Amino acid sequence: MGISDWVTRARSGWPYDGRVRPPFAVEPGPGQESVWDYPRPPRLAAEPREVIVRVGTVIVGRSVNCLRVLETASPPTIYLPPGDVDRAHLEPSAGASMCEWKGEARYWTVVANGQRLSRVGWSYPHPFAEFEPLADFIAFYPGRLECLVDGARALPQPGGFYGGWITPEIVGPFKGEPGTEGW
Numbered sequence: 001m002g003i004s005d006w007v008t009r010a011r012s013g014w015p016y017d018g019r020v021r022p023p024f025a026v027e028p029g030p031g032q033e034s035v036w037d038y039p040r041p042p043r044l045a046a047e048p049r050e051v052i053v054r055v056g057t058v059i060v061g062r063s064v065n066c067l068r069v070l071e072t073a074s075p076p077t078i079y080l081p082p083g084d085v086d087r088a089h090l091e092p093s094a095g096a097s098m099c100e101w102k103g104e105a106r107y108w109t110v111v112a113n114g115q116r117l118s119r120v121g122w123s124y125p126h127p128f129a130e131f132e133p134l135a136d137f138i139a140f141y142p143g144r145l146e147c148l149v150d151g152a153r154a155l156p157q158p159g160g161f162y163g164g165w166i167t168p169e170i171v172g173p174f175k176g177e178p179g180t181e182g183w
Contacts, residue, residue, distance in 0.1 A: 014040050016183060018072045026171040034171050035073055042071035042101050044133055047078055049150040053085075053140045056113035060145065061085040067137055071101070073175040073183040075157050075164030078149070079123075079137035090138075093119045102134060103127045110145065120144040122163070139163050 016022060018039040025036040047066035054060055063084035068076040093107035108121035121140045124131065140147055142165050143156030149167050157164030159176025166174070175183045 014072070014183070016040065016072045024173065026173065028171050032169045032171050035075055035174060036172075038070040038072050038074070038076075040072040041130065042069050044068070044131065045070055045076075047076075047149075050148075051078055051080060052146075052148040053080065054112075054146050054148075055089075055110060055115055055117065058089065058112040059086065060089050060110055060112055060140070061138070067134060069102075069131075069134070073172075073180070074162060075166045075170045075172070075174055077139050077163045078147070078154075078165050079134055079139045082123075082136045082138060085138050090121065095119070097122075099124075101128070102131045108138065110140075117144055142166075 018037055021034060021036040025034055028034040045068045047068045048064055050064050051066045052059060052062045061080040061084055063080045065081050065084065067079045070076055089110050089112045091109045091111060093109045095107055097105045099105060102124050103126060105122045105124055107119040110117045110120050121138050123136055123138045124134055125136060127134050141156060141163050142154040147154040147165060152167055154165035154167050157166060157174055157176050162176045164174065
């Protein structure tokens, strides 16, 4: 099976697409967003709040020009512009993964504050056309680094693989929890 066949099959395999919130979804309160209202295919949205990624006292990235990827069932993944990440703390990691929406991801190791944190960040050097604005932006796993949005610490998306940032205004349930494989 070629990459285009895989992408087509993977993109068609999702039962939820953001048009109808399922009955098990948490009803958002004032100022909250339900991940079940996000679209599939995902969309990019500007993130103007201050985003900080750090290891202890070392700031790896800081920006008010981030992009959020909004996809049904997942908390937003926040990507920092390449110029707002301190490349002195990044080393390429081995391996890659494939996203049916964004393309092939490469991984990054963060070296900071006396620590070497392998595969804690990723980017898309050559994303699919729909996600071209995301090229070379870098996302980080909030469960492995301290990730803040306007001073609030982001919690990690459940499951360990996905990189969504759960902030106080986001409600689920979230893809990655036990029993959500078909979402």
